[in-house]
Amino acid sequence: MEPDQILQLHTRITSWFADNARRLPWREPDCGAWGILVSEVMLQQTPVVRVLPVWQEWMERWPEPGALAAEASGEAVRAWGRLGYPRRALRLHAAATAIVADHGGKVPDTYARLLTLPGVGDYTAAAVAAFAFGRRETVVDTNIRRVHARLVTGNALPSQSLTAAEMRLAVSLLPVDDAGSVAWNAAVMELGALVCTARSPRCDDCPVQADCAWVRAGRPEPHYVPKGQSWHGTDRQVRGALMAVLREAEGPVLRELLLTGPVDLVAPEADAALGPLAALHALAAPPEQLERALDGLLRDGLAELSDAGVRLPA
Template sequence: MSDSPLPLASALHTPVLSWYADNARTLPWREPDAGAWAVMVSEFMLQQTPVARVLPAYEAWMRRWPKPGDLAAEAPGEAVRAWDRLGYPRRALRLHAAATAIVELHGGEVPRDHAALLALPGVGTYTAAAIASFAYGQRHAVVDTNVRRVFARALAGLAQPSISPTAADQRLAVSALPDDEPTAARWAVATMELGALVCTARTPRCAECPIRSQCAWVLAGSPPYDGPPRKGQTYEGTDRQVRGRLLAVLRAAPGPVAKNALDACWPDQVQRERALDGLVADGLVDPFADNQYQLPQ
């Protein structure tokens, strides 16, 4: 083990919390009266989709389904349709399934308990902690890609966090958590916001950073990333692109769609069939009558 101690995380609390008080974005799911369902919907939508693109879909969603029971009462296909072009539409299906579970198991109220949240479809370690912390003010390590990057730089002195989340990331975030519950909850959202606005992946705004004088990475001279190369995800020509095209047609249609309309989406029949079968297997598309398909009812 190294003799050099990590920077004391507690020394970061005050500057980060103070920075957040002055710089937090106004977002609808952060309004004091937003409620846990609003937080939950936003967290699902924000899984891999930027805030700017989430906002309009979020507003429409909350107007239409202000409570979990409102969503659960509708067909899952309506959730997929309202998901619009946020991407990864399985999230819409999972959010609908989670709403159904909330009605059936929790009286229609988003549960407060971390384990109960984790048991919901589409809720993993991060989202469970985020809901418990942001909506209910509990003390949890909320470890997303922003937080992992902030800690990688400020505490570990690395330009970028590991490619995939590790147990070490989680332990580090737990150890950095302020002791008392309300402060821990503010710390969680503040560190995420710092990563989103200042300690960004590509061009960090270190001049604006409240902890630049304590940041291990800055103090080390901001050394460049030297880890394994990140695999750039290709998209053109993948099944994902084909699935996206097929689902776009089905979302736009008010009802069932003839198969020949779907055939026009993609020239390669083998890939097209595979993509369609995959959508059906995922529950995103239902076969209907003969040679017709629709969003799940």
């Protein structure tokens, strides 16, 4: 695209964002870098509506990295609730611990230093550097990739995984000034989340519909069929049900109780887990799947096994 065309895209999309952006707590001026880091980790593969209440609870309980680092990692997993992919809670706890140990309790303010935190990858480092510290970084998430794919390349969807070509395109579209680049990253991300959605895009509400290569091409079908993630009957579902039991339990839960479920094996301190336990065994998962799911939680550090039973990590 020509420089003047790119400049027009910058103007139209950031102007649209100024008028239409959702008011979210991690976008407020008084939200510090820690709140932004927590939001970016929580928002990975999880919609805003589910993240909001959990993020607010986390920030009330752990307003600074040191507050989270001072607690057991299992408390982070417990507070993660049903957001899914609970290893993210462990990563946040590990990042908070590293921030306290290596950075004086302050979130690092550059992409390179953010990358040194446990569990922080390219996307998260770029997003926090941009949105918390105003750095010029190329932020590329699924929403941004989809907008770029339709607007510039004419494809209905981006590649199934991030490619070097997509990164080059994102870099070429990024404004040269820091403030403009931050606004652009946020605006394109929001456009993809609200208008240029994967299914049923609202093209008539798009500020750059007239410039969109995909629209001009007649809105062709995707060049591949996206595969939805299954849930019912999967190990992921069983893992989630096991985690629900451990989150509710006030102490260790007997391994036999998790795998077979006879009520007479319940330790007194595990009474609170009986509801989730019933839900777990209502799945009627075969014993080998229960074993496999529990072993996976232990291996991933999401649970610990002792003579007293299974519990969240200490």
